[in-house]
Amino acid sequence: MSAATFERGYNALKEQIDAPIASFFSSCVRCGICAEACLFFTETGDPKYTPIYKLEPLRKVWEQEYTLLGKFKALFGLAQKLTDAELAEWKELIYNGCTLCGRCSMVCPVGNDLVYMIRRAREGMVAAGHAPEGLINASKRAVTTGSPMGIKLPALQAQIKHVEKDTGLKIPVDEVGVEYMVLLSSMEIINFPEYLEAIAKIMQQAGKTWTIASAAFEATNSGIQIGAADIARELVSRVVTAAEKLQVKTVISPECGHAYTAIRWEGPNLIGRPFTFKVQHILEVLDEFRQQGKLKTSGFDSNRLTFHDPCQLVRRGGVVEQPRHLLKMIASNFVEMSDHGKMNWCCGGGGGHSAIEEAHELRTQVFQRKKTQLEELKVEKLVTACANCRIVMEEGFEAYEMPMPIVGLTEMLAKHLATSNESN
Numbered sequence: 001m002s003a004a005t006f007e008r009g010y011n012a013l014k015e016q017i018d019a020p021i022a023s024f025f026s027s028c029v030r031c032g033i034c035a036e037a038c039l040f041f042t043e044t045g046d047p048k049y050t051p052i053y054k055l056e057p058l059r060k061v062w063e064q065e066y067t068l069l070g071k072f073k074a075l076f077g078l079a080q081k082l083t084d085a086e087l088a089e090w091k092e093l094i095y096n097g098c099t100l101c102g103r104c105s106m107v108c109p110v111g112n113d114l115v116y117m118i119r120r121a122r123e124g125m126v127a128a129g130h131a132p133e134g135l136i137n138a139s140k141r142a143v144t145t146g147s148p149m150g151i152k153l154p155a156l157q158a159q160i161k162h163v164e165k166d167t168g169l170k171i172p173v174d175e176v177g178v179e180y181m182v183l184l185s186s187m188e189i190i191n192f193p194e195y196l197e198a199i200a201k202i203m204q205q206a207g208k209t210w211t212i213a214s215a216a217f218e219a220t221n222s223g224i225q226i227g228a229a230d231i232a233r234e235l236v237s238r239v240v241t242a243a244e245k246l247q248v249k250t251v252i253s254p255e256c257g258h259a260y261t262a263i264r265w266e267g268p269n270l271i272g273r274p275f276t277f278k279v280q281h282i283l284e285v286l287d288e289f290r291q292q293g294k295l296k297t298s299g300f301d302s303n304r305l306t307f308h309d310p311c312q313l314v315r316r317g318g319v320v321e322q323p324r325h326l327l328k329m330i331a332s333n334f335v336e337m338s339d340h341g342k343m344n345w346c347c348g349g350g351g352g353h354s355a356i357e358e359a360h361e362l363r364t365q366v367f368q369r370k371k372t373q374l375e376e377l378k379v380e381k382l383v384t385a386c387a388n389c390r391i392v393m394e395e396g397f398e399a400y401e402m403p404m405p406i407v408g409l410t411e412m413l414a415k416h417l418a419t420s421n422e423s424n
């Protein structure tokens with residue numbers, strides 16, 4: 001990130017306005033329907049959290065720079081120019097008041113992709129110096145250490161040793177020519193080591209070859225979250241270089257929603273060419289193993305449980321049916337949340353939100369939506385497939401005194417893997 005100034009921010013906003021953004025602004029009919037889709041509006045009732053309103057600085061630049069009306073207004077001194085103070089004010093709306101969940105984009109009657117616009121507006125905010133401290137620090141750590149939480153290779157190596165000791169299985173590192181390269185998020189390395197253990201057991205049962213790349217094991221892309229394409233590109237490039245060097249066929253994005261969006265959907269655009277390998281979320285891979293008859297389970301979890309769909313998986317990725325197929329194999333009392341699947345509500349901490357300390361109170365407030373969804377169902381357990389959602393929901397449960405276990409689906413499946421003589 002170069003030195004930030006208002007001028008750089010203004011120019012960055014101007015550069016972000018492409019044909020889709022111009023057409024989205026021109027076609028907005030100001031109906032306000034997007035507000036009802038956004039948990040920051042529904043849970044606070046504050047109209048400032050209306051998604052299209054969060055884009056006001058970008059809209060102003062579009063009008064001033066690219067429309068006839070804007071040019072006339074400027075000619076007659078009627079234009080209200082964007083100011084640095086305005087950008088400073090909007091920082092709260094664009095970061096603290098948005099998780100890039102994409103729910104607003106699903107409901108706009110004229111098809112405006114609001115989350116695409118917010119993601120682009122963040123590029124201008126960073127260039128102008130109005131990004132949250134927590135995200136700036138995470139991005140710096142990602143560039144210097146390879147991980148937004150500062151996790152370096154020795155920490156992963158220590159975890160690998162533990163997993164190898166506990167499972168008796170070898171965790172392959174830097175193996176050339178294998179089928180899968182597995183990425184991990186820092187949160188998994190620090191908080192959920194059971195994910196790596198689960199991968200080792202599942203790959204062993206499925207008879208698949210895989211590896212971790214010591215030069216690029218981190219999946220999280222803080223460049224996408226903060227809105228800094230240069231950082232995002234650098235982080236994607238590291239994964240691409242490692243995957244190509246190891247000649248893997250598929251890179252597996254871990255149980256992390258936004259990492260999947262970053263590497264699968266934004267990745268090729270960021271580096272300006274298609275990948276030479278496939279990218280899949282771990283749930284897509286596991287569902288393929290199921291279809292190939294390579295995932296054999298035994299026994300069922302009889303708890304009344306439900307699944308929280310991570311926003312980036314269902315809305316950007318369309319990974320909706322896979323977790324349900326997998327849950328059917330191991331859960332006998334699975335129930336669906338209201339608005340599940342493509343319209344599921346965000347946990348309240350996506351898009352880098354969980355790294356913004358000053359947004360903690362707001363995050364807890366908007367968690368009421370998830371709380372309501374869960375209370376309606378009276379479930380005993382929650383399953384998800386995103387380490388970030390998991391942490392945010394654990395914090396929410398603590399704040400609202402809701403003692404409920406949360407598990408990752410990959411880990412849950414690994415606990416039900418059949419030995420050679422048994423299967424469901």
Ligand code: SF4
Pocket residue numbers: 027028029030031032033034035052107108109110111112114
């Ligand atoms: S829903 Fe679409 S058309 Fe309506 S206000 Fe929001 S962006 Fe504009």
Ligand code: SF4
Pocket residue numbers: 037038039040050051054097098099100101102103104105114115118
């Ligand atoms: S992306 Fe999600 S959080 Fe952001 S404005 Fe849209 S609905 Fe609200």
